[in-house]
Amino acid sequence: MNPFKIATFNANSIRVRLKQILDWLAHEKVDVLCVQETKVQDKDFPVEPIREAGWHVVFRGQKSYAGVAMLCREKPEAVAYGFDDGGEPDVARLISATVRGIPVVNTYVPQGRKVDSEHFEYKLAWFGRMRHFFEQNYRPDRPLVWVGDFNVAVEDIDVYDPQRLRGHVDFHPAVQAALEKVREWGFVDIFRHHHPGEPDHYTYWDYRTRNPIERNRGWRVDHIWATESLAERSTDCWIDVEARKHERPSDHTFMVAEFQI
DNA sequence: ATGGTGGCACCGCCA
Numbered sequence: 001m002n003p004f005k006i007a008t009f010n011a012n013s014i015r016v017r018l019k020q021i022l023d024w025l026a027h028e029k030v031d032v033l034c035v036q037e038t039k040v041q042d043k044d045f046p047v048e049p050i051r052e053a054g055w056h057v058v059f060r061g062q063k064s065y066a067g068v069a070m071l072c073r074e075k076p077e078a079v080a081y082g083f084d085d086g087g088e089p090d091v092a093r094l095i096s097a098t099v100r101g102i103p104v105v106n107t108y109v110p111q112g113r114k115v116d117s118e119h120f121e122y123k124l125a126w127f128g129r130m131r132h133f134f135e136q137n138y139r140p141d142r143p144l145v146w147v148g149d150f151n152v153a154v155e156d157i158d159v160y161d162p163q164r165l166r167g168h169v170d171f172h173p174a175v176q177a178a179l180e181k182v183r184e185w186g187f188v189d190i191f192r193h194h195h196p197g198e199p200d201h202y203t204y205w206d207y208r209t210r211n212p213i214e215r216n217r218g219w220r221v222d223h224i225w226a227t228e229s230l231a232e233r234s235t236d237c238w239i240d241v242e243a244r245k246h247e248r249p250s251d252h253t254f255m256v257a258e259f260q261i
Numbered sequence: 262a263t264g265g266t267g268g269c270a271c272c273g274c275c276a
Contacts, residue, residue, distance in 0.1 A: 012276085013268055037276085039268065064269050065276075111276060151276095207266040207276085251267075251276085 003235075004100060004259045005030040008147040008222050010108070010204070010252035014038040014069065018046055020246050021071075022053050024254060028240070031073050032099045033254075034106035035059075036149040038067030045069070058097060066092040068108050068148070072099050083129055085136075090126075096137075102230070102261065103138060107148040112169035120169055123151070127178035131185055140186025143230035143261070149204075149252065150223045152179045154189065157199040158220040170221055188231035190224045190257045191239070203239055204252045213244065224257040233259045 007030045011017040014035060025033060038045070040061050050057045050071060060081045061067030070076060076097035082089035093108045107130070112123035138144050153171045156162035165171045183189070195201060202218025209217050224237060240254040 016268070037268095039275095064274070113275080209265070248267095 001260045004102060004261045005032075005256060006099075006102075006104065006145055006147060006224065006259075007033045007254050007256045008036070008106070008149075008224060009033060009254045010036045010149045010222060010250060012037050012039070012250040012252065014067070015040055015044075015046055016248060017250055018049060020243070020249070022049070023246075024240075024243055025053065025055070025071065028254070028256065030256060032076075032104060033071040034095075034104065034147045035069040035071065036067075036106070036108035037065070038069050039065055040067055058095065060091040060095060062092045066108055068093060068095045068106050070095055070097055070099075070104070070106055072097070074100055076104075078103075083133060085129055085132060087129065094133075100261070102259075103142075103144045105133075105144070105146045105148075107146070107150070109149060109151045111151045112172075112175070115167065115169060115172060120172075123169065124174060124178050127175075127182050131182045134182070134185050138227075140227055141229060142227065143233075144227045145230065145257075146187060146225045147223065149221060150179065151221055152176060152223075153219050153221050154179065154192075157197070158202075160202070160217045160219070170219065183225070186227050187225040188228060190226050190231060190234050191220070191237045191255065193231060193234065194237045201239055203255055207251045213241075222252055222255055224255060226257070226259075230259060230261075233261060235260055 059069035082091035203222035205212035
């Protein structure tokens with residue numbers, strides 16, 4: 001049995017957050033860090049400093065927004081980008097690979113913008129495509145980790161004010177139902193597995209609110225989910241709020257899960 | 262209180 005540690009982080013620009021990421025990786029001995037919102041085109045991705053720090057890195061991005069990456073201590077295998085269902089491949093939002101024998105899927109789920117928009121419809125459909133993706137490529141009775149910024153808070157305790165926020169694109173019954181249909185394929189929310197019923201655990205704070213950390217105005221929209229056989233082997237899962245104490249923090253923070261494989 | 266901030270882009274888009 002060996003420890004397997006996986007982390008997720010919405011960087012909101014990997015170039016601005018590069019030092020924070022490398023500093024964090026230097027003291028947190030993860031096997032893989034999944035990054036979302038790299039906000040960089042592939043030709044401008046900071047490959048060299050990441051490699052020089054000792055990491056394998058795979059990524060797909062685009063101009064201005066979205067973009068995903070995986071930083072791995074060991075070389076990832078079977079790396080694939082985007083959907084292969086005939087629809088929009090969305091390579092800047094989905095990256096999958098096998099790391100130390102564990103299949104990992106890293107997603108940056110579309111935010112949805114406004115409920116009465118085509119973007120929201122796209123988001124809802126995205127979860128359907130996600131379930132299809134899992135059905136076609138994986139088995140629920142085998143180890144698999146799905147991580148990333150899901151842009152969904154699942155329970156009332158996952159947001160700072162559920163009454164006020166209900167209906168928001170990240171806290172909408174239809175979105176929660178769409179994600180639930182993916183969960184039913186065979187996932188366990190690893191953070192919630194270790195912290196059932198505990199409020200006030202957040203991974204994201206809106207830049208546009210005053211002192212959101214001090215006022216505890218957070219959301220738990222970043223997730224580490226695993227299939228049952230792997231969830232049984234999870235030993236811990238935590239959100240690194242301390243990592244926000246940085247000169248230029250992202251609006252999200254790191255979350256880590258540890259397994260014995 | 263229908264704003265606010267931040268990042269990337271370019272004269273606005275996205276979150």
